[in-house]
Amino acid sequence: MTWQLFVFMMINGLSQGMLLFIIASGLSLVFGVLRVINFAHGSIYMIGAFLAYSLSTILSGQSLIGFLILLMVVPPVIAILGLALEVTLFRRVYREEHLLQLLLTYALVLILDDLVRVIWGGEPRSVARPELLAGSVDIFGMALPSYNVFILVVGPMIAIGLWLLLYRTRTGNIIRAAVSFPDTLGALGVNVSWVMTSTFMLGCWLAGFGGVLTAGLSNIDLGIGMQTIIECFAVVVIGGLGSVGGALLGSLIIGTGLTFFQLPFGRWALVFPYALMALVLIIRPWGFFGKPER
Amino acid sequence: MKQVKGKVLAMMALVLFSAAFTLGSNAIASDVIKLGFIADVSGIGAPFYKSQKAGLDMFIEEINAKGGILGKKLELVVRDSQLKPDVGANQARELILSEKCEFLIGPTSSAVALAVTKVSKEFKKIIFFHTSNAEALTTTAFQPYMFQVVPNTGIEGRGMAVVLSKKPYKKYSLIGPDYAYGHDQLNSFKSEMAKRRPDVQILDTVWVKLGESNFSTFIPTLMAKKPEAINAAFWGGQLSAFIKQAKPYGVFKETPVSSLFDLDMLRATGLDMPEGLTGYARAPFYAIDTPQMKEFIKKYYDKNKEWPADWAIMAYDGMIALTEAIKKANSTESEKVVDVLGGLKFNSLRGERFIRAEDHMANVGIYAGVTTKSPDYKEFLIMKDVQPVPAEEVWLPVEEIKKLQSEQK
Numbered sequence: 001m002t003w004q005l006f007v008f009m010m011i012n013g014l015s016q017g018m019l020l021f022i023i024a025s026g027l028s029l030v031f032g033v034l035r036v037i038n039f040a041h042g043s044i045y046m047i048g049a050f051l052a053y054s055l056s057t058i059l060s061g062q063s064l065i066g067f068l069i070l071l072m073v074v075p076p077v078i079a080i081l082g083l084a085l086e087v088t089l090f091r092r093v094y095r096e097e098h099l100l101q102l103l104l105t106y107a108l109v110l111i112l113d114d115l116v117r118v119i120w121g122g123e124p125r126s127v128a129r130p131e132l133l134a135g136s137v138d139i140f141g142m143a144l145p146s147y148n149v150f151i152l153v154v155g156p157m158i159a160i161g162l163w164l165l166l167y168r169t170r171t172g173n174i175i176r177a178a179v180s181f182p183d184t185l186g187a188l189g190v191n192v193s194w195v196m197t198s199t200f201m202l203g204c205w206l207a208g209f210g211g212v213l214t215a216g217l218s219n220i221d222l223g224i225g226m227q228t229i230i231e232c233f234a235v236v237v238i239g240g241l242g243s244v245g246g247a248l249l250g251s252l253i254i255g256t257g258l259t260f261f262q263l264p265f266g267r268w269a270l271v272f273p274y275a276l277m278a279l280v281l282i283i284r285p286w287g288f289f290g291k292p293e294r
Numbered sequence: 295m296k297q298v299k300g301k302v303l304a305m306m307a308l309v310l311f312s313a314a315f316t317l318g319s320n321a322i323a324s325d326v327i328k329l330g331f332i333a334d335v336s337g338i339g340a341p342f343y344k345s346q347k348a349g350l351d352m353f354i355e356e357i358n359a360k361g362g363i364l365g366k367k368l369e370l371v372v373r374d375s376q377l378k379p380d381v382g383a384n385q386a387r388e389l390i391l392s393e394k395c396e397f398l399i400g401p402t403s404s405a406v407a408l409a410v411t412k413v414s415k416e417f418k419k420i421i422f423f424h425t426s427n428a429e430a431l432t433t434t435a436f437q438p439y440m441f442q443v444v445p446n447t448g449i450e451g452r453g454m455a456v457v458l459s460k461k462p463y464k465k466y467s468l469i470g471p472d473y474a475y476g477h478d479q480l481n482s483f484k485s486e487m488a489k490r491r492p493d494v495q496i497l498d499t500v501w502v503k504l505g506e507s508n509f510s511t512f513i514p515t516l517m518a519k520k521p522e523a524i525n526a527a528f529w530g531g532q533l534s535a536f537i538k539q540a541k542p543y544g545v546f547k548e549t550p551v552s553s554l555f556d557l558d559m560l561r562a563t564g565l566d567m568p569e570g571l572t573g574y575a576r577a578p579f580y581a582i583d584t585p586q587m588k589e590f591i592k593k594y595y596d597k598n599k600e601w602p603a604d605w606a607i608m609a610y611d612g613m614i615a616l617t618e619a620i621k622k623a624n625s626t627e628s629e630k631v632v633d634v635l636g637g638l639k640f641n642s643l644r645g646e647r648f649i650r651a652e653d654h655m656a657n658v659g660i661y662a663g664v665t666t667k668s669p670d671y672k673e674f675l676i677m678k679d680v681q682p683v684p685a686e687e688v689w690l691p692v693e694e695i696k697k698l699q700s701e702q703k
Contacts, residue, residue, distance in 0.1 A: 001518075009514055016510050122336020122374075124507065124531040126538070136542040142517075143544025148510060219507035219535040221337055227506075262515040267472055267501040269511075 001263070004140035009259050011139065015148040017255020018155025019213055023228060024235040025162060025247040026206030032179045032242025033199040036090060037098070039105035042229030043112035044204050048078045048211025049220040050116055053125040056215075067130040067216065075208035082204025086197050094196070113225060122222055127215040151213055158209070162244055175199055179242060234273040238280050240290020249288055326369045327362075327626055329354075330389030331399040332382050332410055335374035338505055338531035339402035341558040342425060342605045347372070348598050349606030350399070353613040363617050364626065375401050377505065379409035386413040386421075396626055397421070397616060399609070400440075402530075404428035404447070404475040405504070414439045420619075420628045420635075424612040425605055428474045429482070432653035433690070433698035438632055441654040443612045443642070445576055445685065447475060450660055451482025452688040454525065454552060454574060457662040457681075459490040461572070463523035463550075465497055467516050469536075470527030472501035479527040486688070497521050502528075507535040513543045526553040534562040541566065555665060557603035560674045567665060567675045574660040574683075577607040577644055580670075581661055581680035587643045601671075611642040615649065615656065653695045659685040 001009075027041045052070045059066040089108070093101045128134075129147050136143035166172035177185045178195045186192045210228075214220060235254060239246025254273045261269035286292045331350065335343050354368045362368060371393050375382030382401055389395040390413070398414055398421035400407050407426035414421040415437035422441050423431060429448035431440060445453070468483070470476030480499060487494050497519040502512055516524065524545070528536050533553055540546065546568045555573035575581075579591050579602050590610065594602040618640040623630040636651030647656050663677030670676075690698075 005518060009518075012510060012514050016508075117336065121340070123340040124338055124535070126535070134542065136544055142514075143542065143547070145539070145542030147542065214508075217508060217510070218539060219338075219531055221340075221505075221507070221531070223337060223505050224507075259511045259514065262500070262511050263518055266499070270503065 004142070008139050008142045008144065009263075010256060011152065012144060012148060013256030013259030014252060015152040015155070015255070016259065017252035019151050019210060019217070020231060020235060020255055021155060021248050021251035022158055022206055022213065023210035024232040024239075024251055025158075025244050026203035026210075027229075027232045028236045028239065028242055028244060028247040029162075029206070030200055030203035031236070032244075033175060034090065034094060034196050036093065036101045037105065037241075038090075038203070039102065039229060040085075040108035040112055041203070041207055041232065042225035042227075043109050043116070044078060044082065045207035045211045045214075045228055046116055046220070046222075046225035047081065047112060048074055048208030049215040049224065050120045050125065050211075051077060051208075052127055052212040052215040053120070053220065056127040062128050062131045062134070064130040064132045067127075067133070070127070070212050071209065074212045075205045078208030078211070079201040079205040082201045083197065085204075086200040090200060091193070091196070109225070109229075113222060116225075117222055124219040124221040125215070126219045127212075129216050133216075147216060151217070154213070158206070159244075159248055166244065171198075231273065234277045236287070237277045238273075238287055240287030242291075243287070243289035246287055246289030326367045327397070327620075328369050328371055328393060328395040329397050329399055330386065330393060330395030331370055331372045332375050332385050332389070332401045332406065333372050333399075334377050334402040334406065335372070337377050338507070339377060340531070341562060342402045342530055342603075345558055345603040345605035346402075346425060346609040348594070349602065349609035350613060352594060352597060352606075353610050357613075357617065363620055364624070366626070370399075371395060375403075375406050375410075377401075377403045377406060379403075379405050382406035383409040383413050386410045387417075390417045390419055395419070396628070399612065400424060400426050402426055402605075403473075403504075404431075404478075405473050407431060408435055408474060411435055411437060411440050418628055418632075420616070420631055422612040422616055424608040426475075429478050429690070430474065432655045433695060434702050436653055436699050436702065438635070438654065439628060441615065441635055441649050441656065443615055443647075443656045443658060444608050445658050445660050446655060446689075447478035448482045448690055449658075449685055449688050450554070450574065450576075451479045451484075451527075452486040453660040453662070453683040455483050455486035455490060456683055456688060457572065457574070458523070458525065458552060459487060459494075461523070464493055465495050465520075465522045466525055467498045467500070467519060467521035468496060468525050468527070469500040469502065469512065469516050471504040471529075471532060473504045475529075476501070476504075476527045480525070483525055483527075502532075505532070507532060509536055509539045513540055513545065517543065517545060517549070521549060524549055524551045526551055529554050529556070530559055531562065534559050537563055537568075538566050541568070546571075555663075555677060556605070557601060557674075558605065560665075560676065561603075564674055569665055569667060569675065571665045572662065573665065573677065574662040575604055575677065575680075576658075576660060577604040577611075578661050578663070578677060578680060579603075579607060580668075580676050581663065582644055584643065584645050586641065590643050607643050611640075611644065611647075611656075614642055615640040615647075650689075650692075652692050653690075653699070655685075655689065657685040657689070659683045659687070 052074050133147045235250035239250030358367045373385035400423035402425045404426045420439050427444045427446045429446040468480045619631050622634045638649045663680035665675045666678040668676045
């Protein structure tokens, strides 16, 4: 492998990792604060993708503005869907055992997936990339789609935004406190229930954002929710459940790993995220950045 | 006490009512021939399903308007197998046992077809395959209750090797979906190419999960070894996604891609489809010049307001063959119909065809051509210079068929 090809593959893999991070960080965040493993995160992400498709058919034309509107409108709508789900369902299972939470979120997967089938049907859809992002960028004589470059720019922005929110604002302090000392936080007079609701909404916002980006990247169909949630699990297990930094690391490892292992190992490259996940579970069950359960 | 009595009475009434209802529907059942269609309604096969259904519906409407067949009307019952073999097999059983279907119609996915053909064998119910086309259906998984009116993966893979062996390219990379269809297709291509052009090198074969539509990690791998040409065994939504994503990776600038350019895929890809690519179709309406095809196209367009895709044509052809067999056997009993299948001649939309006795494969070949824009169809590309590769040129010889069938477990 020439170093040019290496750099090209690296950039390409990082852009895949960034997209995965945007979705997986939502799952991780929600687990960190709510202690619920939200199986339905993938389905929520899928709804975001299909919503982006529907909206794009109204906003005809392949303008960059139209695409940015999708990115601004769809995630908040998904966050509001999250609000409804949190208030009506999730809130009731926080103090229940994990099995019950799993049953609830898995039931939600079935319901939401069928809802998508009823509303949008089984046909694969996609959002046309805006003209500005439809071409390619030259990297050492190899063409990289500008859309992948766009993801590579947006991903770190989201990561930095999340970091600022979590470590530089009062809201962030409260969210982090809710992860580590939920009981103390309540005793200090913080409305813990509201913290949980808004964290859940933030998680859904991230899922919706990832959904819009995916709709422009590839075809979307009824299978993407399940496929993505499995990948997200691999990410958060590797990075540590509840840790956003861990989600970033896990996503980038998986994104670049899949790209590089494809060349020598072919179809066996698919095994890589799960093999790594198994390895992490054996050596460090709480993941790279996670904390052991007390 | 009175209340309980009332409840018991109500229950009895319900039981009697439902019994009468089932009796009623059984009585009707003898006047119709039910066809159970195990279809891949959702996912990457969705556009194919729409076309298949439109073709079947049209045939059934036409024949029912003429009084049906042997005095019985045809009725279609559809189930969605979601590209999942286990789901498809269960639905085939349900269609036979609960819905009392007398004949089955196959799905889009070859993986589902391989599971469903076992059910057809078990219950001795005839099934025909019009889209799913694993060659194994006619060889190692052969059973006499099935027949195929779609060029199988062997005919397609070897057919494309015949076409591409005339081109100057020496270095190929292959890419395809990682299941029966993709493997059969690319293996047939490789072995025929090796025979015809020993100088051709296959650099790499990239396998992608069926249904995966994000090719970002696969396309750089495919291009890394700098092939002169690519043969892709994708189909439908997956192929369309591949072509759309390959374009900004600069694939088509240097490297032509060959694959299955059926009408639904061409429509879905629209003007993103590059010109000048050599590919093939199974039944391109615009390139088949038979009187029955002309009539079919007109009727189909009037009814559906779109041109008939390959899938509509082949499903329709399957129905022609099936009804021809029922007429010849003068019975709807599968035992009697299966006796006339071998050697059965039928006048398909693609012309006169017959079903080979040894493997129940109709002599249907592929149509190879080069993509081009056409003034007649503004929204999608078609193929020009279309040349048929007849089945007889590339299907497996009978001795080989028999050898493979004897290896059956």
